[in-house]
Amino acid sequence: MCRLFGKNLAKVRKDLHWSQERLALESGLARSYVGDVERGIRNVSLVNICRFADTLGVDVTILMTFRGQDDQVKDSAETTVEAA
16 A cells, blocks of 8 residues: 555656655655655655645545556566566
């Protein structure tokens, strides 16, 4: 789920033509934290989920909608395991 959230966060950020650094500065969070969240390697608190949504000017549901993405992530994970 962290990976799916991160994917949505990155998409919205890129759609706005924002860098990770800008999102970090505007939200008051560290750039390294933003990058870790987008890569799905950090658990995100509800407070920070709301902070990201508010900063980006989107509803929280935009960042938390994962319908249809789960299969893509599973396929990607299987490909990574097969390559190793």
